[in-house]
Amino acid sequence: MSAELGQFAVILALVLALVQATLPLIGTFNGNTRFMRVAHSTAWGQFIFLSLAIACLAHAMLSNDFSVRYVANTSSIALPEIYKITAIWGGHEGALLLWTFIFSIWCVAVSTFSKSIPLDMTARVLAVMGMVAVGFLLFMLLTSSPFERLAIVPADGNDLNPLLQDPGMIIHPPMLYVGYSGFSVAFAFAIAALLSGRFDAAWARWSRPWTTVAWIFLTLGISLGSWWAYHELGWGGWWFWDPVENASFMPWLAGTALIHSLAVAEKRGSFKSWTILLAISAFSLSLLGTFLVRSGVLTSVHAFANDPARGLFILVFLSLFIGGSLALFAWRAPGINRGSHFELASKETALLLNNLFLAALTAIVLFGTLAPLIYDALNLGKISVGFPWFNLMFVFITPLMFVLMGLGPLIQWKKQTGAELFSRVKWLALGSILLAVACATPLFTPAWSWLTGLGTGLVAWITSTSIKALIEHTSKRKTLGFWQDFSGRSRSFYGMLVAHLGMAMLILGVTYVSIYDMEKDVSIRPGETYSLNDYSFRFDDIRELTGPNYTSYMAEFELYKNNKLIGNLSPEKRVYNIQTMPMTEASVNTGLMRDVYVSLGEPLGDGAWAVRLYYKPMVRWIWLGSIFMALGGLLSVTDRRYRQKARHTSTSNEAVISQAS
Amino acid sequence: MNLRTTLALLLLTFSCQLFAVTNEFEFGNRVNEQRYLSYISKIRCLVCQNESLGSSRSDLAIDLRNEIYRLMAQGQSNEQIDDFLVSRYGDFILYQPPVKSSTLMLWFGPFVLLFVLLTLLLFRIKKMKNQPTTLSASEQQQARELLNPKEDQHD
Numbered sequence: 001m002s003a004e005l006g007q008f009a010v011i012l013a014l015v016l017a018l019v020q021a022t023l024p025l026i027g028t029f030n031g032n033t034r035f036m037r038v039a040h041s042t043a044w045g046q047f048i049f050l051s052l053a054i055a056c057l058a059h060a061m062l063s064n065d066f067s068v069r070y071v072a073n074t075s076s077i078a079l080p081e082i083y084k085i086t087a088i089w090g091g092h093e094g095a096l097l098l099w100t101f102i103f104s105i106w107c108v109a110v111s112t113f114s115k116s117i118p119l120d121m122t123a124r125v126l127a128v129m130g131m132v133a134v135g136f137l138l139f140m141l142l143t144s145s146p147f148e149r150l151a152i153v154p155a156d157g158n159d160l161n162p163l164l165q166d167p168g169m170i171i172h173p174p175m176l177y178v179g180y181s182g183f184s185v186a187f188a189f190a191i192a193a194l195l196s197g198r199f200d201a202a203w204a205r206w207s208r209p210w211t212t213v214a215w216i217f218l219t220l221g222i223s224l225g226s227w228w229a230y231h232e233l234g235w236g237g238w239w240f241w242d243p244v245e246n247a248s249f250m251p252w253l254a255g256t257a258l259i260h261s262l263a264v265a266e267k268r269g270s271f272k273s274w275t276i277l278l279a280i281s282a283f284s285l286s287l288l289g290t291f292l293v294r295s296g297v298l299t300s301v302h303a304f305a306n307d308p309a310r311g312l313f314i315l316v317f318l319s320l321f322i323g324g325s326l327a328l329f330a331w332r333a334p335g336i337n338r339g340s341h342f343e344l345a346s347k348e349t350a351l352l353l354n355n356l357f358l359a360a361l362t363a364i365v366l367f368g369t370l371a372p373l374i375y376d377a378l379n380l381g382k383i384s385v386g387f388p389w390f391n392l393m394f395v396f397i398t399p400l401m402f403v404l405m406g407l408g409p410l411i412q413w414k415k416q417t418g419a420e421l422f423s424r425v426k427w428l429a430l431g432s433i434l435l436a437v438a439c440a441t442p443l444f445t446p447a448w449s450w451l452t453g454l455g456t457g458l459v460a461w462i463t464s465t466s467i468k469a470l471i472e473h474t475s476k477r478k479t480l481g482f483w484q485d486f487s488g489r490s491r492s493f494y495g496m497l498v499a500h501l502g503m504a505m506l507i508l509g510v511t512y513v514s515i516y517d518m519e520k521d522v523s524i525r526p527g528e529t530y531s532l533n534d535y536s537f538r539f540d541d542i543r544e545l546t547g548p549n550y551t552s553y554m555a556e557f558e559l560y561k562n563n564k565l566i567g568n569l570s571p572e573k574r575v576y577n578i579q580t581m582p583m584t585e586a587s588v589n590t591g592l593m594r595d596v597y598v599s600l601g602e603p604l605g606d607g608a609w610a611v612r613l614y615y616k617p618m619v620r621w622i623w624l625g626s627i628f629m630a631l632g633g634l635l636s637v638t639d640r641r642y643r644q645k646a647r648h649t650s651t652s653n654e655a656v657i658s659q660a661s
Numbered sequence: 662m663n664l665r666t667t668l669a670l671l672l673l674t675f676s677c678q679l680f681a682v683t684n685e686f687e688f689g690n691r692v693n694e695q696r697y698l699s700y701i702s703k704i705r706c707l708v709c710q711n712e713s714l715g716s717s718r719s720d721l722a723i724d725l726r727n728e729i730y731r732l733m734a735q736g737q738s739n740e741q742i743d744d745f746l747v748s749r750y751g752d753f754i755l756y757q758p759p760v761k762s763s764t765l766m767l768w769f770g771p772f773v774l775l776f777v778l779l780t781l782l783l784f785r786i787k788k789m790k791n792q793p794t795t796l797s798a799s800e801q802q803q804a805r806e807l808l809n810p811k812e813d814q815h816d
Contacts, residue, residue, distance in 0.1 A: 235716035242711050344786050352786070356778050364771045371767055380763045384705050386713075386756025393771055519698060601718075 003068045006056030007147040013049040013100070014137040016042045020107075020130030024123035028196075036119050039126035043107040046133060050101040057088050057097060057146055067153040070094055070146040076159040076578050078549035082170065087160045089173045093146035098174065099290060100136045103181040107133070110185055110210075117206055124192035125185070132184050135317050143310045159549065159578035168228030175221035176248055180286035182214025183255055186262075187283035190276040191325060194332040199272045204265035207279070209637045211262060215255045216633040222248050223626035234584030234599040236519065236614040238622060241390040246369045247289035250362050254282035257358035264351050268413060271348075273336045274355065277329060284322045285362070291318065343415040350408045357401040364393050395451070402458045402507065405500060406465035410472070428468060432461035446516075455511025462504040466497045492639035499632025502625045509621030518615040523608045533615045535596050536560040537569070542609065550576045552585075555600050555609065559589055571600040571611075595619050686730050693733070700739060701726055703756045704746065713756065 020042035027035025057070070061084045066072040074087040074094065089098040107129050114122045140146075163169075189207035193199050225248065230238040239245060258278040265275045291314045342348040371385045410424060436457025440450045473493060477485045486494060522530050529538045540556040552574040559567045572585035586599040594617045601610025688694035698715065704725070706717035714722050714729075725746075732742050746754050758764050 233716075237716070240711070341789065342786075344783075349786060352782060356782055357775075360771070360775045360778055363774060367767075367770065375763070382751055382753040383758045383764065383767075384753050384756050385758055385767065386703070386705065388703050388757035389767070397771070397775065 002056040002059040002063075002065065003147040003149060006053045006060075007141075007145060009049040009053040009056065010097075010100075010137060010141060010145070010147070013046045013053070013104070014134065014141060016045040016049065017130050017133035017137055020046070021127055021134050022130075023127075024130075025127040025195075028120045028123050028127075033119060036123035039123050039130070040111045042130065043104070043111040043126055047104040047108045050097075050104045053097060053147075054088065054101050057094060058085060060147075061085065061087055064157070066155075066157050067149050068146075069148045069150045072150060072154050072157045074158065074160050076157040076549065078577065079157075079160055079165075080548050083160050083165050086164065086170050089177075090160045090164050090169075091146075093140070093144045095173065095177075096136065096140045096144055097146050099177050099181060100133065100140065102174065102177045103129070103133060103136065103184065106181055106185055110188075114206070121192055121196065121198075121206075124195050125188040128188035128191045129184055132188075132321075135321065139310075139313050139317060143313055156578070159576060162550070162574070162576040162579055162581045162583045163232065165576075166228060166232045168224055168232065172221060172224040172228055175217050175224055177221075177290075179214050179216075179218025179221050179255075180248075180251060180290055182210065182217060183251060183258075183279075183283045183286050185210040185214065186258060186279040187325075190279035191328065193276065194328050197332065197335055199276075199336045201266055201269050204262050204272070204275065205641075208259075208262045208266055209642045211255065211258055211279075211282075212633050212637045215252070215259055216630045216637070218248070218252050218255060219626055219630045219633065222252055223623050227623055230619070231586050231588055232583075234586050235612075236517070236586075236597050236599075236616060238513075238619065239387075241368070241387045243369050244293050246365050247293045250365050250369075251282050251285040251289055253358050253362040253365065254278060254285050257355045257362070258282050260351050260354050260358075264348060268342070268348060269337075270342065271352070271355075273329075273333045276333070276336075278355070278359075280322075280325045280329060281359075281362070284318075284325070285366075287318060287321060342413070345411075345416045345418055345421075347408065347411040347413045347416070350404055350411050353404055354401065354408065357397065357404070361394070361397060361401075364397070365390070368393070395454075399454060399458060402462060402503075405503065406461045409469035409496065409500070410465060424468070425465060428461065428464040432457045432464065435460045449515055452511060452515055455507055459504045459508045459511075462500055462507075466500050466504075470497055488640050490639075492636040492641075495632045495635030495637075495639070497632070498635055499629045502628025502630075502632060504625070505621045505628060506625030509618045509623075509625060512618040513616050513622070516617045517619075520613045522611050522613065523604050524611050525606070525608045530611075530613060532596075532613045534561055535615065536563070537598065537611075537613055539609070539611070545572070547574065549578070550574045550583075553600065555598075555611070557587070557598055559596060569596075569598045571598045573600045573602060590620060592620055593618060696739075697730065697733060700733075700742070701729060704729075705754050705756055707750060707754060 020039055023035045023042075024037075024039040027033065027038070059065075060068045060071050061075050062081065064071070064075070064077050066075075070091060070093050071087075074090045075084055079087065087094070089095045107126060110122070110125060110129065114125070186207045189203060189210070193203045222245075225245065226238045229240070230236065258275065261271045261275045261278055264271045368385045368390055372383055375381055375383050406428075407421070407425070411421060436453040438444055438453075439456040440448065440453025442448055473490065474482070474485070477490070518532055520530070520532050524530055524537075524539045526539050526541055529536050531537070536559070538558040538560065540558055542553055542555045545552045545554050552572045554570050554572045557569040557571070558565055559569055567589045569587040569589055571587040574583045574585055575581070576583065582602075584599045584601075586597055588598075589596040594615060597614035597616055599612045599614075601612065604610055686697070688697065702713045702715040704714040706712045706714050706719055706722045706725075708719050708721050709717050714725055729742060732745065737745075743755060743759070747759070752759060758767060760768050
């Protein structure tokens with residue numbers, strides 16, 4: 001019964017979405033405020049019905065209702081309950097339902113926290129979001145319903161893909177979807193501005209906190225995915241430039257550019273048309289990511305052929321949305337004023353260059369991801385474009401951007417004399433360069449490595465310039481005192497510094513783990529010891545375990561550093577009962593400066609086991625950096641200027657965050 | 662050993678997820694070992710979904726790792742091994758596409774794009790600089806700034 005109820009709820013949500021996409025918009029043309037207000041009710045209505053739909057799917061999952069095809073495909077009787085919940089988004093259909101559900105939360109949030117915005121603007125924004133909802137709900141109902149029944153009910157389900165039976169997968173997809181669908185708000189504001197022809201600074205101020213919140217979630221979502229891959233896939237990698245990873249990285253790059261250009265649009269009234277274009281791109285890439293990952297087109301062109309209806313719908317939907325938005329942009333953009341004047345040497349130029357680099361990187365990732373498909377389609381041969389290509393592109397292009405990142409906070413708006421800037425940063429630049437050279441030589445590091453030098457130098461540069469910016473800022477505001485300053489309009493400034501430092505931490509981690517990691521494949525018997533770097537691994541014992549839906553071998557290792565016991569490692573080799581898929585559960589001894597990582601292979605006979613040992617210096621800094629970036633975003637979005645406005649009305653942006661998280 | 666597990670392990674020798682018999686090689690020194698590990702990480706396992714030879718557990722990967730180890734021990738260069746692999750399996754096996762006429766766009770396109778964008782941007786800002794600032798909108802903006810000089814100093 002719950003499946004039919006769920007299906008019905010989705011249909012009702014679609015009807016409401018259709019109303020939301022049309023009536024309020026008509027209202028803005030003929031000035032009918034009742035029509036415009038409808039958007040608030042439809043947003044809530046969709047949220048309620050989609051909550052019901054999710055609850056129905058959860059009920060079907062928890063009650064092992066294998067007559068529902070989706071449940072039969074992604075769950076099983078023995079699957080632990082937490083993973084039955086995870087299974088809701090463990091497949092294409094359910095993930096789509098989760099997407100629309102999270103999207104409806106964003107609609108309700110916009111409806112609730114936009115009381116200070118003119119009604120006609122809110123009506124347009126919600127109408128655009130209604131159109132997005134129509135697209136997704138139609139796609140779900142026509143091609144990918146999670147509520148479809150099976151004629152013959154299987155006795156047990158197919159089980160959740162063992163790769164997804166991991167704590168990281170419980171929250172990674174929802175986080176990512178909150179980020180993806182959150183960019184729809186910035187997109188909707190941009191389209192609303194194009195429709196109304198009003199491009200004032202208020203528009204940028206309205207969409208800025210929404211964009212930042214979406215970006216925070218996307219940042220955390222991507223780094224969770226990276227952390228999951230690191231400990232679940234068992235080969236110690238944290239990023240492989242896989243099409244699935246790239247699909248989430250592209251909206252992040254475009255979104256990062258958008259955050260920076262919104263700052264200029266709000267503060268200086270410049271870059272408005274560019275900002276609108278970026279808002280359209282960030283959301284278009286989110287759509288591309290959502291659709292293409294799940295439909296499998298990116299990994300194989302043949303996925304389209306497997307299900308032509310899905311493929312066709314995606315193509316039509318994407319071209320209508322992206323094409324329509326771009327056409328509207330081309331029509332309206334000439335009416336946007338240029339904004340205020342600035343010199344070549346100015347913060348505006350620095351931010352424009354930041355945008356240019358981020359846009360170019362987005363284009364490069366898109367090109368690299370699609371290149372194998374393009375080459376195949378043009379009969380230029382089958383090629384692979386893998387991590388060496390992406391790494392090379394990023395190593396050549398990002399350092400310039402990071403140099404700029406250090407300068408950005410120190411440059412003044414409108415006009416900056418080069419000599420003045422140079423006198424402020426010359427010692428920091430010299431220090432960073434000297435450190436870079438020192439690290440590149442075998443003086444401090446094991447061998448010549450210009451990459452170590454480059455990475456360390458950039459980290460030193462970003463960190464020192466950020467500290468310089470902080471000192472200059474506080475000395476200007478001496479009279480205020482830190483707390484008053486921090487709780488006032490400067491919080492977004494602190495947020496920026498924290499996010500930039502997060503990026504520096506990430507660069508540090510990426511540099512050192514990429515250059516100095518070690519791995520060793522060994523065959524080892526209980527009682528034997530192997531060494532890697534300063535660490536010795538003693539294989540104590542191995543035993544059989546029975547999990548809820550798998551059997552496993554668990555090895556016990558003692559980890560010694562310079563002959564001192566520092567911990568125990570217990571890697572597992574699991575075989576899941578239904579999908580009979582062997583999984584490596586790596587065991588990691590974590591540390592701020594290094595991880596030591598063991599993954600267990602299979603028996604080699606004679607009591608010996610295949611084991612892979614890894615030493616991963618500073619790998620934690622990658623995720624620590626991401627957390628700092630998210631923290632920076634959080635600080636920015638709680639800046640007083642956003643709270644202030646809201647206080648006059650009912651609620652605040654903080655409430656948006658607390659609700660969304 | 663549990664019979665079911667044994668069966669599962671036996672049946673899945675062809676899977677990419679399974680550790681097959683590891684290749685235990687002797688490398689004379691750390692440099693050779695590093696070279697080998699870095700090389701196999703850049704080769705694609707053809708029977709897996711986007712996994713490198715280094716991380717794949719498939720039988721094909723084991724054979725190829727043996728082959729690559731043997732060729733390296735013979736003193737062949739990375740380029741020679743590349744050629745050998747490409748002649749057998751095509752360019753698809755290399756994660757780093759070779760530089761040749763059909764891949765020029767791939768290797769140099771991004772830099773051309775960046776250069777063109779930079780040039781366009783600089784021209785645009787130069788042009789803007791030469792424009793007289795008599796636009797009413799920007800005048801308004803400037804007037805507003807003159808009235809509120811304290812605002813917008815940071816961020």
